[in-house]
Amino acid sequence: MAIKIFFPSACSAAENGLLIGRWMAQHKSAVVLATLHFPFIPGNVRSYLSQMERKTGLSLSVIGTWSHSKKDKDEKMDNFLGELGSIFSHQPWLRMARESSSKFWDCKVERMEGEESEDVVLVYYDQRKLMLSELHSASEYSEIAAVFDTVAKHQPLFAKDKYDEGPVNLTHWQSDGVEASIIVELCKQASVPLCAVISFFVSLITSICNLRVLSGKPLSFLWSKMSTCEQLGRRLENLRLISSSEKAQDHTTFMRKANTFLSLFLDVTLGILLMSWLYQGNHIGQLADALIPVADRIALELQELLQWLMGAPAGLKMNRALDEVLGRFFMYHIHLWISYIRLMSPFIEVILWYIGLSACLGLTVALSILSDIIALLTFHIYCFYVYGARLYCFKMHGLSSLWRLFRGKKWNVLRQRVDSCSYDLDQLFLGTLLFTILLFLLPTTALYYLVFTLLRLLVIMVQGVIQMTINLLSSLPFFALLQRLCRSYRLAAGVKFRMLEQQQGKPLRLLMQINPLPYGQVLDTYRLPSSRCYPKDSWGSLCKKLFIGEVIYPWKQKEEKQD
Amino acid sequence: MSPVLQSSNPGAYTDVTWGQDTTSSPDPVENHTPWKKVLYERQPFPDNYVDKSFLEELRKNIYVRRYSYWAVVFESAVVIHQLCSVCSFSVIWWYMDQDLLSPQKLCGFGLAFTLLGYLIFDAVDKGAGRKESGRTRWRDLKSSLVFVAFTYGFSPVLKTLTESISTDTIYAMSVLMLIGHLVFFDYGANAAVVSNTLSINMAIFASVCLASRLPRSLHAFTMVTFAIQIFALWPSLQRKLRAYTPRTYTCVTFIFAVFSVSGLLSISSVGALLFFLLLISVTFLCPYFLIRLQLFKDNIHGPWDEAEIKEDLSRFLD
Numbered sequence: 005m006a007i008k009i010f011f012p013s014a015c016s017a018a019e020n021g022l023l024i025g026r027w028m029a030q031h032k033s034a035v036v037l038a039t040l041h042f043p044f045i046p047g048n049v050r051s052y053l054s055q056m057e058r059k060t061g062l063s064l065s066v067i068g069t070w071s072h073s074k075k076d077k078d079e080k081m082d083n084f085l086g087e088l089g090s091i092f093s094h095q096p097w098l099r100m101a102r103e104s105s106s107k108f109w110d111c112k113v114e115r116m117e118g119e120e121s122e123d124v125v126l127v128y129y130d131q132r133k134l135m136l137s138e139l140h141s142a143s144e145y146s147e148i149a150a151v152f153d154t155v156a157k158h159q160p161l162f163a164k165d166k167y168d169e170g171p172v173n174l175t176h177w178q179s180d181g182v183e184a185s186i187i188v189e190l191c192k193q194a195s196v197p198l199c200a201v202i203s204f205f206v207s208l209i210t211s212i213c214n215l216r217v218l219s220g221k222p223l224s225f226l227w228s229k230m231s232t233c234e235q236l237g238r239r240l241e242n243l244r245l246i247s248s249s250e251k252a253q254d255h256t257t258f259m260r261k262a263n264t265f266l267s268l269f270l271d272v273t274l275g276i277l278l279m280s281w282l283y284q285g286n287h288i289g290q291l292a293d294a295l296i297p298v299a300d301r302i303a304l305e306l307q308e309l310l311q312w313l314m315g316a317p318a319g320l321k322m323n324r325a326l327d328e329v330l331g332r333f334f335m336y337h338i339h340l341w342i343s344y345i346r347l348m349s350p351f352i353e354v355i356l357w358y359i360g361l362s363a364c365l366g367l368t369v370a371l372s373i374l375s376d377i378i379a380l381l382t383f384h385i386y387c388f389y390v391y392g393a394r395l396y397c398f399k400m401h402g403l404s405s406l407w408r409l410f411r412g413k414k415w416n417v418l419r420q421r422v423d424s425c426s427y428d429l430d431q432l433f434l435g436t437l438l439f440t441i442l443l444f445l446l447p448t449t450a451l452y453y454l455v456f457t458l459l460r461l462l463v464i465m466v467q468g469v470i471q472m473t474i475n476l477l478s479s480l481p482f483f484a485l486l487q488r489l490c491r492s493y494r495l496a497a498g499v500k501f502r503m504l505e506q507q508q509g510k511p512l513r514l515l516m517q518i519n520p521l522p523y524g525q526v527l528d529t530y531r532l533p534s535s536r537c538y539p540k541d542s543w544g545s546l547c548k549k550l551f552i553g554e555v556i557y558p559w560k561q562k563e564e565k566q567d
Numbered sequence: 568m569s570p571v572l573q574s575s576n577p578g579a580y581t582d583v584t585w586g587q588d589t590t591s592s593p594d595p596v597e598n599h600t601p602w603k604k605v606l607y608e609r610q611p612f613p614d615n616y617v618d619k620s621f622l623e624e625l626r627k628n629i630y631v632r633r634y635s636y637w638a639v640v641f642e643s644a645v646v647i648h649q650l651c652s653v654c655s656f657s658v659i660w661w662y663m664d665q666d667l668l669s670p671q672k673l674c675g676f677g678l679a680f681t682l683l684g685y686l687i688f689d690a691v692d693k694g695a696g697r698k699e700s701g702r703t704r705w706r707d708l709k710s711s712l713v714f715v716a717f718t719y720g721f722s723p724v725l726k727t728l729t730e731s732i733s734t735d736t737i738y739a740m741s742v743l744m745l746i747g748h749l750v751f752f753d754y755g756a757n758a759a760v761v762s763n764t765l766s767i768n769m770a771i772f773a774s775v776c777l778a779s780r781l782p783r784s785l786h787a788f789t790m791v792t793f794a795i796q797i798f799a800l801w802p803s804l805q806r807k808l809r810a811y812t813p814r815t816y817t818c819v820t821f822i823f824a825v826f827s828v829s830g831l832l833s834i835s836s837v838g839a840l841l842f843f844l845l846l847i848s849v850t851f852l853c854p855y856f857l858i859r860l861q862l863f864k865d866n867i868h869g870p871w872d873e874a875e876i877k878e879d880l881s882r883f884l885d
Contacts, residue, residue: 321731321732322731323727323728323730323731324727324730324731325727409768410765410768410772411762411764411765411768412762412763412764412765412768426764427764428710429710429767429799430710430713430714432764432767432768432771433714433717433771433795433799434713434717435768436767436768436771436772436775437717437718437721437771437775437791439768439772440728440771440772440775440776441721441724441725441728444728444729444732445728
């Protein structure tokens with residue numbers, strides 16, 4: 005196995021000196037982190053390195069010498085560098101030399117334990133990118149992960165530039181001046197009091213929400229049904245996460261915080277844009293004027309649908325008397341609904357005006373309010389659906405048990421099976437009479453049920469689309485996507501090597517480049533948890549529920565999940 | 568007219584030679600060890616060896632029964648009764664549908680006959696069956712009240728029930744249900760297909776279907792009541808008559824058959840002729856064939872397991 009030397013490309017133009025880095029014996033590779041220049045005192049260098057070791061927790065030592073001859077070979081210098089090896093006792097000892105006349109570098113490995121001299125592979129790497137990037141999907145003990153880790157952990161080593169006074173003089177990627185931004189520093193300073201204020205308000209609101217009056221039985225039931233309340237709760241949770249004063253422990257927590265912050269920021273920006281559009285040019289009034297006719301129109305369409313059902317819809321054989329009764333019942337309901345809307349109409353604009361203010365809390369809040377408004381405006385459809393489903397369910401259950409009676413069987417509850425049973429004559433007569441009546445009335449009920457179920461599914465679908473938009477907005481990792489787009493090296497999936505030159509007897513030179521993480525994986529890794537869960541029903545069980553007439557609720561799944 | 572049976576001695580051993588096996592297998596006489604029908608001992612015979620003594624236990628026609636012709640004819644009266652019940656029900660329905668028979672009249676006749684039947688039902692065995700079942704008269708009254716009240720209450724619903732469904736569909740359904748009633752009726756045979764409950768239910772279903780075609784709700788009420796009387800109450804009275812006074816039973820069967828044929832005759836002569844032929848064949852021809860065909864019976868029984876083909880249907884179930 006060849007010895008690999010990871011060499012920072014920033015140091016290739018450095019003056020003569022010593023190589024500082026880390027030797028990884030299990031991978032047979034050396035990571036060069038910086039070059040040390042004359043003049044230095046060996047004792048000072050050792051104490052500086054041990055101080056660094058204490059800070060980072062990783063071993064750091066002088067692992068060899070570096071000579072960069074500008075014009076021609078300097079015998080004196082070579083000898084001097086050779087003697088330095090006896091001062092610093094490191095095994096193995098690297099001797100690297102670069103000549104300006106040749107593209108190939110000399111690299112010798114001395115004092116290697118028990119083995120012959122081996123091939124050497126030189127790998128150039130970009131120290132800045134390696135330090136900032138986060139390697140994904142690598143096992144803990146892989147060589148590349150160890151290299152990334154070593155470079156990332158020696159950040160304090162790079163904090164000094166050549167203008168700083170100190171016992172040692174180093175060359176690395178930041179040696180010409182430390183990178184920093186005034187804006188970032190100012191933001192960091194300003195965020196501390198801001199976070200304190202926000203967290204105070206968050207705790208205040210949380211304590212109000214936890215009051216016994218608000219979490220009592222009837223109100224808590226109401227809260228759990230409205231998606232707005234859920235969205236507000238989520239918003240509070242996000243704020244608490246962002247404004248916490250603790251420093252992010254690891255990369256995952258940091259990314260989560262950053263993603264949450266950015267998505268919140270984007271959300272609120274979009275919400276404020278929406279609000280400014282709404283309040284400019286009296287859009288609220290237009291909306292209110294449009295809403296009432298729409299609700300009226302829906303009611304009218306429903307009325308026409310009912311009238312069609314009360315006739316002979318699609319030539320189906322319906323029971324005329326039952327058809328009329330059901331139709332009149334639903335008509336009366338629509339009549340009630342219309343009068344309710346008429347009663348509401350003067351106040352709609354005011355209500356909308358106040359609701360519009362909530363858009364400043366974010367687009368998702370506005371969307372969930374829209375979803376709730378849709379649920380309220382289609383309440384009659386929901387009622388129809390429930391009546392139809394209950395009636396149909398009753399019929400189906402009656403028919404199934406009377407069909408058992410018809411065959412002379414019964415359902416044994418204790419054994420969970422169908423047993424044969426001998427019935428009395430009057431039981432038989434009554435059962436069969438009811439069975440016949442229910443059987444002939446079934447098509448009528450089933451048709452009403454079918455039509456109202458389709459309407460209900462339509463409403464659920466609209467609400468589902470809104471919910472999906474909300475989920476998308478609140479779970480997309482915007483920060484990670486932005487990083488992937490602009491600084492693709494920050495999220496690394498692995499590395500690739502490009503061969504520079506190769507010649508017999510000289511070390512192979514490779515350039516290490518970072519493979520960015522694919523977008524799909526970015527989404528998978530950094531997706532924010534969305535509180536609202538989708539209905540977990542499979543299509544089959546949904547169809548079965550629809551067939552036997554069980555009432556389906558979009559929010560039912562959540563309660564079952566908690567059990 | 569007693570038939571001659573092929574093997575009148577059940578349990579007789581029949582000696583049948585089993586040619587090929589004795590020549591192909593090693594001769595057990597040489598070994599001088601008799602073959603035993605056991606698996607737990609090692610024997611000098613191949614696995615597929617069949618001994619001469621194997622067929623000694625063969626028996627033929629052990630479960631055969633001898634029938635006497637007139638007994639079979641008497642038994643066939645149950646079938647005649649049921650056929651006549653269905654026939655007279657249809658005839659009465661037709662009369663009601665054509666408005667030739669007023670519901671009040673039918674109701675009156677039905678009530679009178681039911682009361683008469685009720686009295687006879689108790690008189691025939693002098694109250695022994697009632698004591699045995701522990702059924703009180705109060706319970707009978709309650710049952711009949713339930714019948715009348717529910718039928719009367721539901722009769723307006725019944726009238727509008729099948730309004731939008733085509734008459735042909737109703738006829739087809741009723742015919743199917745009445746045939747089902749005849750198939751599943753308990754004629755005294757011990758078979759899996761017999762289900763008294765299903766048979767009565769099918770008849771009631773058919774009667775409700777037919778009653779919904781009648782012009783007024785009183786018609787529907789009368790029709791369903793009549794169906795109960797003829798399909799549920801009449802067979803139980805018949806059973807009792809047959810058990811206690813077979814002579815009267817034969818008489819009643821004859822009168823009932825004559826009435827239904829003549830009723831059918833007033834609607835359609837061809838139908839009446841066909842129905843008459845059917846009755847004759849069921850009463851006289853079918854018993855003759857039953858006894859004649861006993862001659863060709865050839866069942867063998869022995870100490871072997873019969874090969875049974877059991878189709879595994881469970882894989883279709885889930």
